């Protein structure tokens with residue numbers, strides 16, 4: 001593993017790369033999602049990353065997590081959460097329901113971190129238990145995709161509202177860590193499908209989980225296989241070296257080296273652990289406490305850059321690239337989504353007169369070639385709706401007015417107009433000096449024209465030039481859009497939800513009907529069984545009765561027969577009496593003779 005950039009774990013910990021924004025008073029909000037099959041080490045990674053037990057393992061019955069985890073959504077193939085089948089309740093073995101598919105849940109854990117400089121980082125972690133556990137994982141893709149889309153829709157609806165909600169909270173996901181199962185054989189279909197589908201809405205960072213399952217050579221080979229698959233199947237993962245041409249070779253030398261190093265390291269191969277051990281440095285003899293995995297043959301230090309990219313990933317995610325991930329989410333992924341969505345909502349033709357359209361196209365055609373870099377560089381080409389064109393023109397105006405940076409750089413130098421609960425900007429001011437603002441002009445155009453502070457020289461310049469070139473004729477249309485879009489989006493969402501509910505209802509009804517039919521069948525079977533039993537009992541009873549009467553008859557017959565024979569051999573009453581009388585009148589001589597004979601014999 002290449003460790004030239006991150007020479008030692010301590011260097012990583014104190015690296016200048018961990019560069020939280022000093023001007024964020026309320027703390028930096030950052031949302032990331034972990035997706036991967038069960039047992040790939042997502043929970044262990046989260047706990048290692050935050051240095052405390054924030055999430056319990058699924059196999060722990062009474063895990064002592066320090067933070068509450070909220071379930072945002074749960075869906076199963078049957079749409080009916082049966083006892084002990086749901087991914088959330090499946091902790092006891094139940095042979096009757098164990099064959100049911102577990103479905104997928106989306107859970108949210110909020111964690112607050114404070115760095116050495118007292119900077120607050122408000123992390124929102126979305127886990128996806130159940131991913132990959134179903135026979136048909138389409139359900140998982142749809143659920144995650146819908147969630148990501150919904151967060152974009154919420155922002156879009158908020159942006160396009162005339163009166164903004166000062167308490168609005170941006171819940172868009174800025175990064176998705178995709179945990180690749182350590183098979184050693186490159187990406188599988190589920191990995192490719194998932195990453196491709198979700199990359200439209202979130203920055204994807206592929207991660208090789210449980211990297212200690214490989215030898216160094218095997219790991220290199222696995223990484224190479226994954227890179228080949230990413231290229232071959234055109235999987236749009238986050239690119240660390242995408243903007244290298246924007247940097248000054250001399251001035252930004254370190255930054256360029258860092259980006260090149262990270263690009264070469266991807267996909268990150270991580271080892272995670274939750275237990276801390278004391279490890280002695282063999283060279284210096286210094287003892288330090290670190291998270292490690294204890295095996296019978298020794299300790300594996302997860303922050304050792306020679307064997308694990310854990311520290312690098314931590315530093316990228318919570319430090320050096322945190323703002324980039326946020327910017328890219330807003331400026332590129334969200335913008336693309338927004339353009340497509342608005343095109344769908346408003347239709348591609350909103351010009352009132354042909355003159356307006358001609359004027360508009362004249363302006364668009366004059367866009368210099370380098371301006372299209374945005375679409376050329378992107379994986380998803382933004383749709384050229386008139387609204388998108390309007391926004392592009394504003395960026396063009398910036399360049400016309402002296403800003404010679406390319407659109408990509410103006411994207412990176414963007415600033416959001418979204419406000420948080422306290423009226424603060426939701427998207428932090430980027431670390432670059434803000435000159436021309438692609439996004440702010442976009443926001444202004446598509447939404448609320450009065451939202452930009454009137455006294456800002458930057459905004460007035462953009463506004464004026466924009467007005468001069470294109471806004472004038474379309475002002476009423478834009479207002480119409482800003483009035484209509486939130487309602488259309490809300491309406492669409494209601495329809496979507498309604499459809500989903502109807503689908504669930506239908507599935508539930510089907511399932512219930514199926515169960516009712518089964519129960520009815522069982523009841524009918526039982527009744528039939530009861531009937532045959534009763535019949536058999538009756539027959540048995542009859543048979544018994546018959547045999548009893550037969551026996552009785554036999555007994556009676558026998559008794560009768562016996563009586564006849566008895567009486568035949570027996571003397572009559574008179575004879576009996578006579579015999580008794582005879583016996584009682586035995587002669588004395590007879591008795592003596594007898595006694596004599598006995599004595600003579602002896």
Ligand SMILES: Nc1nc2c(ncn2[C@@H]2O[C@H](COP(=O)(O)OP(=O)(O)OP(=O)(O)O)[C@@H](O)[C@H]2O)c(=O)[nH]1
Pocket residue numbers: 036037038039040041042043044045057058059129130209210211212213270271272273
């Ligand atoms: N060898 C090795 N094992 C790991 C690593 N990370 C986690 N594990 C182990 O893998 C098992 C599963 O880890 P979890 O963190 O619960 O996996 P998960 O992806 O959250 O699983 P679900 O909650 O079921 O989705 C546990 O026994 C961990 O100790 C690693 O880097 N290397």
